[in-house]
Amino acid sequence: MFTQQLLNALTLGSVYALFALGFTLVFGVLAVINLSHGAVFMVGSYAALTLVTRLHLPLGIALPAAMALSGCLGMAIDVLILKPLRARNAPHLIPMIATIGVAIMLSSAAQGIFGAEILRFPEGTIPAGEFTLGEVHVRALELSIVGISFGLMAVLFLAIRRTQLGRALRAIAESPRSASLLGINVEGLFHATSFVAAALGGVAGVLIGLNFNAITPLMGQPILHKGIAVIILGGMGDIRGALLAGLFLGFAEVMSKAYLSSQMGDAVAFGLLFLILLVRPSGLFGRVLERKA
Amino acid sequence: MSILRHTLLWTAALLAGAAGGAADIKIGLAEALTGGAAQYGVPIRNGFQLAADEINAKGGIQGSKILLVIEDEQGKKEEVINVFKKLIFQDKVLMIFGPTLSNSMFAAGPVANAAKVVAFGTSNTANGITDIGPYIFRNSVMESDVLPVTVATAVKHYKIKKVAVIYGNDDAFTKSGYDVFKKVLADQKIPVTATETYVKGDVDFKAQLTKIKATDPDAIVCSALAEEAANIMLQARSLGIKAPFIGGNGFNSPKLFEISKQAGDGTFVGSPWSNTNPDPANVHFVGAYKQKFGSEPNQFAAQAYDALHIAAAALKSIKLTGRLEADRQALRDALPKVSINGATGPFKFRPAAPKDGKPGGYDADQKPFIYILQQGKFNLYTGK
Amino acid sequence: MEWLANFWATYSTLVYSVGVFALMALSIWLTLACGLLSLANAAFMCIGAYVSALLSLHAGWPFGATLAAAGAAPALVALVIGMPTLRLSGVYLAMATLAFGEVVRIVVLNLEVTGGPEGLNGIPQSTTGWHILAILAVVVYGLLRLQRSRVGRAFEAIREDEVAASLMGINVARHKLFAFVLGAVIAGLAGGLNAHYTFFISPREYGFENAVDILTMVVLGGIGGLAGPMLGAAIITLLPELLRSLHEFRGIVNGLILVLVVLFLPKGIWDPRRLRALFGLGPGRDPGC
Numbered sequence: 001m002f003t004q005q006l007l008n009a010l011t012l013g014s015v016y017a018l019f020a021l022g023f024t025l026v027f028g029v030l031a032v033i034n035l036s037h038g039a040v041f042m043v044g045s046y047a048a049l050t051l052v053t054r055l056h057l058p059l060g061i062a063l064p065a066a067m068a069l070s071g072c073l074g075m076a077i078d079v080l081i082l083k084p085l086r087a088r089n090a091p092h093l094i095p096m097i098a099t100i101g102v103a104i105m106l107s108s109a110a111q112g113i114f115g116a117e118i119l120r121f122p123e124g125t126i127p128a129g130e131f132t133l134g135e136v137h138v139r140a141l142e143l144s145i146v147g148i149s150f151g152l153m154a155v156l157f158l159a160i161r162r163t164q165l166g167r168a169l170r171a172i173a174e175s176p177r178s179a180s181l182l183g184i185n186v187e188g189l190f191h192a193t194s195f196v197a198a199a200l201g202g203v204a205g206v207l208i209g210l211n212f213n214a215i216t217p218l219m220g221q222p223i224l225h226k227g228i229a230v231i232i233l234g235g236m237g238d239i240r241g242a243l244l245a246g247l248f249l250g251f252a253e254v255m256s257k258a259y260l261s262s263q264m265g266d267a268v269a270f271g272l273l274f275l276i277l278l279v280r281p282s283g284l285f286g287r288v289l290e291r292k293a
Numbered sequence: 294m295s296i297l298r299h300t301l302l303w304t305a306a307l308l309a310g311a312a313g314g315a316a317d318i319k320i321g322l323a324e325a326l327t328g329g330a331a332q333y334g335v336p337i338r339n340g341f342q343l344a345a346d347e348i349n350a351k352g353g354i355q356g357s358k359i360l361l362v363i364e365d366e367q368g369k370k371e372e373v374i375n376v377f378k379k380l381i382f383q384d385k386v387l388m389i390f391g392p393t394l395s396n397s398m399f400a401a402g403p404v405a406n407a408a409k410v411v412a413f414g415t416s417n418t419a420n421g422i423t424d425i426g427p428y429i430f431r432n433s434v435m436e437s438d439v440l441p442v443t444v445a446t447a448v449k450h451y452k453i454k455k456v457a458v459i460y461g462n463d464d465a466f467t468k469s470g471y472d473v474f475k476k477v478l479a480d481q482k483i484p485v486t487a488t489e490t491y492v493k494g495d496v497d498f499k500a501q502l503t504k505i506k507a508t509d510p511d512a513i514v515c516s517a518l519a520e521e522a523a524n525i526m527l528q529a530r531s532l533g534i535k536a537p538f539i540g541g542n543g544f545n546s547p548k549l550f551e552i553s554k555q556a557g558d559g560t561f562v563g564s565p566w567s568n569t570n571p572d573p574a575n576v577h578f579v580g581a582y583k584q585k586f587g588s589e590p591n592q593f594a595a596q597a598y599d600a601l602h603i604a605a606a607a608l609k610s611i612k613l614t615g616r617l618e619a620d621r622q623a624l625r626d627a628l629p630k631v632s633i634n635g636a637t638g639p640f641k642f643r644p645a646a647p648k649d650g651k652p653g654g655y656d657a658d659q660k661p662f663i664y665i666l667q668q669g670k671f672n673l674y675t676g677k
Numbered sequence: 678m679e680w681l682a683n684f685w686a687t688y689s690t691l692v693y694s695v696g697v698f699a700l701m702a703l704s705i706w707l708t709l710a711c712g713l714l715s716l717a718n719a720a721f722m723c724i725g726a727y728v729s730a731l732l733s734l735h736a737g738w739p740f741g742a743t744l745a746a747a748g749a750a751p752a753l754v755a756l757v758i759g760m761p762t763l764r765l766s767g768v769y770l771a772m773a774t775l776a777f778g779e780v781v782r783i784v785v786l787n788l789e790v791t792g793g794p795e796g797l798n799g800i801p802q803s804t805t806g807w808h809i810l811a812i813l814a815v816v817v818y819g820l821l822r823l824q825r826s827r828v829g830r831a832f833e834a835i836r837e838d839e840v841a842a843s844l845m846g847i848n849v850a851r852h853k854l855f856a857f858v859l860g861a862v863i864a865g866l867a868g869g870l871n872a873h874y875t876f877f878i879s880p881r882e883y884g885f886e887n888a889v890d891i892l893t894m895v896v897l898g899g900i901g902g903l904a905g906p907m908l909g910a911a912i913i914t915l916l917p918e919l920l921r922s923l924h925e926f927r928g929i930v931n932g933l934i935l936v937l938v939v940l941f942l943p944k945g946i947w948d949p950r951r952l953r954a955l956f957g958l959g960p961g962r963d964p965g966c
Contacts, residue, residue, distance in 0.1 A: 004532070008499040033768065035889070084940055092768075093714065094939055097896045100889060101935030108327070108928025116331030118520045120552065130531055137532050212496030213527070213552060214520055218329055222495075225779070225885055232772045257489075257500040266492060267783040274776040278761050281769055327928060364921070370875055370882060374690045375918060382687040399798035399877040419795060463786050465795045465879070 003136050005258045011142045013250020014149035015211070018204045019223050020230035020242040021153060022074075022197035028173050028237025029193045031092060036077060036099040037201050037227065038220025039106035044070040044202025045209035045219065046110055052125055059125050059210075066206050067199045074198020075191050077102055082194070083187065103220070110217040119215045126210050145207050152200060153243050160239065169193065173237060229273045235283040245283070317360040318353075318608065320601075321380035323373060323391035323401070329493075330368030333416055333593050334393040338363060339586050340415075340597030341390065347581070348601070354608045359601070366392050366401075373397040377404045377412070385617055388413060388624055390600060395419035395465050402429050409618070411625050415600045416593050418542060419469045422654075423645035428625055429654030432600050432640060434565045436473040436542055439661040443563035444477050446663045446674060447512060447539045450561070455484045456539070457510035459501055459525060461517055462490035470516035470541040478514070486510045491521070498525050499532060506534050518543040519591075523552035530556045537561070546591040550669040560666040565659045566595045566637040567671045578636035599635035606631045629655055638662075689806065690874065695914045696809035697871045702894040702906035703816055704863035709900055710824075711856035712836035714767065716888040717758075717774035718864040720781040721751035723883035725865025726872040727791055730800045733873070740803040740873065747869025748862045755861035756854070763853045778888055786880045796879025797872075804874040812870065816863055820903055832856060897938055899945025908947045 019041065026034045048066035051057045057065070081102065085095050129140035160166035171179040172186055180186045208223070209215045230249055234241030249269055256268035276283070322341055325334035341361060349358045362384045366373040373392045380386045381404070388411035392398055395417040405412035406426035414422060414431040423429050447453065458474060461467035478485060486508035489501035502525070505513065513529065515522055515538050522544055529536075537559035545564035550557055568579050568589065578598055582590040590598075607627040613620050632641035637659065645653030664671040701722060708715045725747035732738040732746055762773050785791045792798075823829045831852050834842040843849045872878045890913060898909025916934065920927040938946065 004503045005500060008497070008503060011499075012497055081936060081940065088943060090939075090943060093892075093896055094943075097893055098936050098939040100893060101932040101939065104932030104935065105929050106932075108926070108932065111327060111331065112926065112929070116327070116335055118332060118548070123554075132533065139531055208496070213524060214496055216332075221886075222493075228772060228775065232769070254500040258504055267780055267787075270776040270779040270783070274773055274780065277765060277769060277773040277776070281765050283769075367917075370877060370879075371690065371694050372917070374875060375688075378687045378690060382683055396796060396877065396879050396881075399796070400875050403802070403876045421798065424799075463794045463880070468794045 003134075005254055007136055007138065007142075009251040009254035010146060010247070011211075011250075012254055013247035014146045015204070015208055015246075016223075016226050016230050016249050017153065017243045017246025018145075018149040018207070019201065020227045020234070020246050021156065021239065022200035022204075023227045024231040024234065024237055024239060024242040025156070025193060025197045025200070027231060028239070029169055030078075030082065030086075030095075030190055032082060032095040032099070033092075033228075034077075034099050034197075035096055035224065036102040036106065037197070038224030039103040040070050040074055040077075040198045040201045040220075041205035041208075041223065042110060042215075042217065042220040043073055043106060044205035045215045046114060046119075047202065048206040049119060049121060049209065049215055052121060063203065063206055067202050070202025070205070071195040071199030074201070075195040077198075078191055078194035083190070086190070107217045107220070114217070116217065120213045121210060121215075141211055145211055148203070148207060152203070153239070156196075156200075157239055165189075165192075226269070229269060233273060233276060233283050238283075241283065316357045318357050318613070319360050319362055319384060319386045320604065321377075321384060321386035321389040321391075322361050322363045323366045323376045323380060323389055324363070325368035325393040325397070326363075326365040328367045328369070330393050334365075334368070336591050336594040337391070337393060337415060337597040339582070340590070340594035341601050343578075343582055343585055343594075344598045344601035344605075346585075348605050354605055355613075357613070359605070362386055366397060368392075368394050368397060370397065370400045373401040374404055377401040381405065381408050381410050386410075387617075387621055388604065390415060390597070390604075392417075395422060395469070398422050398429075399425070402426070405429070409625070410621050411628065413600060413604065413628075415596045419465055420472075423656050424648045424651075424653050427652045427654055430628055430642065431655070432603060432637075432657045433596055434542070434657045434659050434661065436470050437476075438657075438659075439563040439565075440470070440473050440541060441477050441480070442661055443541075443561055443663055444474070444481060444483075444514070444539060446563075446676075447537070447561035448481065448483065450665075450674075450676075451512060451537060453483065453511040455486050455510055456512045456514050457487045457489070457505040457508055457536075458485055458514045459489045459491070459498070459505065459517070460515065461493060461495075461521060463492040464518075467516045467518065467541075467543060470543065474514050474516055474541065491517075495521070496524060498528050502529050502532050502534060505529075506532055510536055512536050512539055514539045516541045516543065519546035519548040520552065523549050523557065526553045526556040526560070542592070547589045548591070550666065550671075553669075555669050557666045558668065561674070562664045562666070562671065563661040564592060564664065565657070565661055566592045567662060567664055567673075569671050570636075570638065570662065570673075572634075572636075572638060574634055575636045575638075595636040599633070599637050599640060602633055602635050603628070603631050603640065606633050691915070691918060693804065693806065693809055693870075693874050695911045696806075696813055697867045698891070698894060698910040698914050699907040700809075700813060700816060700863055700867035700870075701891045702898065702910040703820060703903065704860040704867065705891055705895050706900060706903070706906040707820065707860045707863065708856050709895065710829075710836065711832040711853055712839065713763065713853060713856060714771045715774045715857065715860065716771050716885075716892065717755075717777050718860060718891060719883045719885075719888035720774075720778035721755065721861040721864035722868035722871070722887075723781055723785060723880070724751040724754060725868030726878045726883075727785060727797070727868075728865075729869035730797050730872040730878055731790065733801055733803070734797065734799065740801075740808075743873075744808075744866060744869045747872075748866045751861040751865035751868075752858050755858045759854045759857045763850065763857060775885065775888065778883070779885065782880050782884055785883075791880070794879065794881075796877060798877045800872050800876055800878065802874055802876060804870050809870055812866055816866075817903055817907075824903075828852065828855070893935065895945075897935065897945055899947040901944060901948060901950075905945050905947035909945065912946070 023037045044066045047069045048062045051062040081098050168184045176186050230245045234245030253269050324337050325331050345359045345361050364376040366376045380389050390413050398414050398417045402412050402425040406428045411428050416433050417431050418433050460471035487505050513536050540562045544562045611623045611627045629642045641658050642655040643658035645656050663674045665674045704718050728750040729743040729747035732743040765773050831847045894909035894913045895906045899905030920930055
């Protein structure tokens with residue numbers, strides 16, 4: 001039973017980490033808590049679903065297409081809403097409120113177009129393989145989710161550590177103003193970051209829609225709450241931290257359901273977050289941020 | 294300018310006269326059409342629209358057409374009170390159907406009861422709904438009428454010795470279902486090996502199911518909505534759990550086997566409605582619904598459809614005077630006497646027991662059918 | 678006159694809600710005035726609502742006493758959690774208070790005495806418009822007085838620069854705790870009032886979305902003065918009702934309005950300087966900040 005729970009925790013944890021990845025990227029670079037990330041996640045899921053059911057595309061094409069679509073959506077949000085707010089140097093709460101407005105619009109629009117009912121991918125979209133290893137049951141889909149999550153995180157991590165682009169991004173994260181004095185195209189990189197973050201959110205939406213077989217206009221809400229917890233635990237804007245914290249939250253939740261009481265699973269997760277913040281004010285894996293939020 | 298305005302006013306008045314003539318019978322419908330509860334509210338509205346169209350096509354009630362005044366209550370407490378007040382005091386409807394959630398009825402029911410207007414719930418299964426007062430009706434069957442029969446039937450069929458339980462603990466519908474299950478299992482002296490919970494929006498139940506598997510139950514009792522239940526079944530099977538499921542009212546939707554396919558085979562469900570019930574009234578309903586809306590009806594739609602036919606039967610038995618208060622009271626007094634044969638089978642009301650000396654409303658008095666899931670379909674259980 | 682009676686019968690609950698959410702908005706405004714971004718106020722409202730409803734239902738306390746308890750109980754909780762949490766800054770404080778709010782909601786969801794997800798029903802309808810009006814008036818008067826007192830000036834100093842404020846000899850921690858606890862009292866009162874006109878309370882009314890809703894009211898209305906939060910509360914409460922005729926599109930329009938206000942009215946809707954400029958009464962430009 002313990003090995004099975006470990007696997008359960010790993011799947012859940014990588015889902016959280018994958019979602020939090022884009023979320024934390026936007027915060028790290030743009031210094032915005034983007035509460036529309038859950039809605040973008042939902043849009044990614046619906047986009048892939050529409051491509052599969054209406055245009056009868058295979059998942060191999062629908063997934064990257066949905067990724068690109070949600071990326072464009074993220075960039076549009078940045079260009080239309082966040083950019084004017086940056087231009088006038090709005091206090092940090094203001095963009096967050098704007099993204100709440102966006103989230104309301106997107107989920108209402110999704111409900112208008114697709115209805116409130118739970119939709120799901122048609123049969124045969126999902127690779128159905130599963131096997132048993134001793135006591136442990138494994139589905140191919142779960143393995144691919146863990147694989148894709150870790151793959152994307154590795155790519156992102158390397159891109160930010162090793163490439164010129166990554167260095168520019170890190171410079172912006174330190175201080176947008178000095179980055180722009182160094183000749184970095186700050187606005188362009190903000191748009192690019194929004195694109196990448198939303199694209200990652202979209203992929204997470206498709207994968208989770210597939211894994212749990214349920215797509216609804218409000219599917220972004222519960223995971224948004226967990227995402228917030230993850231990026232706080234991980235240290236805001238820290239990609240490696242988001243990965244670790246995602247896995248940590250997944251383990252904390254599964255293990256408290258398994259060995260304490262399933263009633264208190266979420267209370268344990270948030271209580272832990274509360275306590276950790278008291279002990280380490282910048283998150284479990286975060287450095288102490290000197291810059292005032 | 295002023296001539297133009299006058300013309301406009303007259304046209305508007307004429308249009309209003311044509312669309313909502315004095316003879317129409319205005320009935321309020323307060324359902325959650327947006328937000329999380331819309332997945333129940335929308336089929337409910339469809340059920341009402343279908344029934345209203347049918348009644349009106351057959352000439353209405355004593356020549357008057359039924360006019361549904363539909364409002365979205367979003368499943369939110371304040372919204373539902375506002376909607377009820379708007380329907381009662383502004384639109385001056387004869388009675389109100391809804392709201393969608395039991396919780397909403399607890400907030401809005403007292404408003405209708407105080408205004409002496411019937412509030413008729415079609416999807417409120419929680420205990421205590423009809424304790425609100427004598428103007429509260431429902432045709433949704435309470436779990437406490439269904440589950441004892443379901444559990445007893447399943448226990449006999451599988452010779453069950455011990456069960457595990459899983460339920461949604463942040464939803465009034467699934468939690469009250471669990472409370473009834475708990476009592477039924479205690480009454481029938483069946484030991485519970487593990488009690489697990491999940492919350493709304495959860496899609497991963499493997500932690501709980503892994504725990505259940507370790508206790509090796511003969512069956513899994515599950516109080517969940519169809520979508521969640523289907524995912525629970527699928528995940529249980531993928532963890533290698535073979536025990537059959539026993540489900541509550543929430544299982545009764547085609548969604549269950551659309552998602553779970555054969556994973557739910559062997560499940561016992563008790564319900565007032567099933568889409569495979571061969572009764573002509575039900576066959577007609579299922580066909581008409583599919584034709585009008587292009588999707589399979591569910592239990593919520595069926596109970597909504599029946600509810601309007603119940604109200605229509607009551608309206609046919611009285612003479613409307615045009616005086617709102619008197620008509621509302623006459624309708625209230627006529628409703629308890631109605632009995633019809635609808636999509637959910639034979640139906641009549643049963644007065645709720647008075648609570649603290651205060652008179653209560655009326656609950657549904659219906660016998661549940663027990664179904665067993667076989668090859669991804671509900672089949673009426675006939676006992677071998 | 679009959680028209681008025683009819684209007685009141687239909688919309689009294691809506692008017693009550695505007696009053697209650699104005700209180701909520703003021704409670705968050707108070708913490709913001711001291712530079713604290715706290716999302717715990719929905720949880721304080723929850724505690725106030727449950728405490729007062731339980732006292733009305735089971736202990737048979739008179740309404741006034743239950744309201745006093747609705748203010749006192751969250752204040753105690755705020756005192757206990759405030760001491761360790763308030764040293765967090767900015768977004769981290771927001772998240773810690775958010776986590777606290779979730780814990781409160783989940784605990785209420787799982788307790789026997791609170792009725793779990795089914796909530797509490799049959800709460801007597803004791804709140805009248807006068808209660809809400811009186812409490813709102815007292816709170817507004819008190820906050821106006823506070824704003825002009827030593828404490829109010831200390832709040833402002835802390836909001837502008839915490840380090841400088843402490844160098845000037847202001848006890849930052851104590852002032853923050855005071856704002857936090859007073860905010861909890863106001864939120865608890867709002868919760869007690871709300872529970873006694875809606876017959877029913879359940880944990881889902883006090884979740885993350887609600888906390889964010891209330892914050893939105895303040896930002897939308899403007900944090901420059903007391904009028905802003907109250908105006909914001911009125912708009913957010915009334916908007917869905919005004920847009921009712923739009924049916925399915927009302928969520929889209931609702932969200933759009935929020936975005937447009939944030940984009941085009943930087944200081945919120947109630948911005949005295951802009952209003953003065955609009956009516957030609959004074960300098961319209963923000964002098965150099």
